[in-house]
Amino acid sequence: MAGAAQRIDRAGALPAAGGGEIVLACRGLRRDFGGFTAVKDVDLDVRHGEVHALIGPNGAGKTTVFNLLTKFLQPTAGTITLMGADITRTSPSRVARMGLVRSFQISATFPHMSVLENVRVALQRPAGLATQFWRSLSALEQLDGRAMELLREVGLDDARDLQAADLSYGRKRVLELATTLALDPKVLLLDEPMAGMGHEDVGTVAAIIRSVARTRAVLMVEHNLKVVADLCHRVTVLQRGEILAAGDYAAVSTDERVRTAYMGTDHG
Ligand SMILES: Nc1ncnc2c1ncn2[C@@H]1O[C@H](COP(=O)(O)OP(=O)(O)OP(=O)(O)O)[C@@H](O)[C@H]1O
Secondary structure, three states, X not given: OHHHHHHOOOXXXXXXXXXXXXXXXXXXXXXXXXXXXXXXXXXXXXXXXXXXXXXXXXXXXXXXXXXXXXXXXXXXXXXXXXXXXXXXXXXXXXXXXXXXEEOXXXXXXXXXXXXXXXXXXXXXXXXXXXXXXXXXXXXHHHOHHHHHHHHHHXXXXXXXXXXXXXXXXXXXXXXXXHHHHOOOOOEEEEEOOOOOOXXXXXXXXXXXXXXXHHHOEEEEEOOOHHHHHXXXXXXXXXXXXXXXXXXXXXXXXXXXXXXXXXXXOOOO
């Protein structure tokens, strides 16, 4: 993935926090499973132009928060707003159309299609062209320009004609990101985007996320604290479903309660 890395701004310094407008927010978010409270009193502000990390030990409630924000789970209490609109009771598909998109799983890409075809198919979703897909090849070809733009954005343009199945693990995850970007998200939710990657791929994906966040907001669950330190403008730490600390990495990583609960473990 060296080529991709060269094309993307890999400036080591963390860009100043954009301090952009709040695009996704929740207040008093809570989710009970029977008598067990998995998420309690969670307030979050996710801003345009920023990468925001959600971290915490196993079982802290990170995935549940993602499921609540994307509406795959209904909150027991609390409110969620997306670009000022109350989405607390909105369906997952409508929320996705409004611009809150969670990265696809690798299984959602088509292994026997080329890299370019995968992005073209993803591009049809927002355009509402899905029903025409099998009828009109020319309609698909019109999408090539935008698909190539997206592939260039993530550094996969040199792989356009390869089958997705033949990509390395790291590049499959990058393709997954490209297909997610095809939906033109305003807020991108990434669940451990570097999981299972080697050092070089981690650097490449971090550079892509940094670049992507300049014109969007990114909320990511990430266990790799070096990545969080290098990439994320804001960090929210969850423990047993509640917010333990929030702020920039420097503030959070020196918080005694965080060090005790999280940083002092082998994650640090
Ligand atoms: N559908 C469910 N029914 C009952 N309990 C659940 C359900 N989903 C999650 N939980 C519980 O809620 C708590 C938070 O789980 P969650 O998966 O959100 O944590 P996490 O921070 O994402 O953990 P990890 O880092 O291990 O993925 C855990 O104790 C989990 O067992």
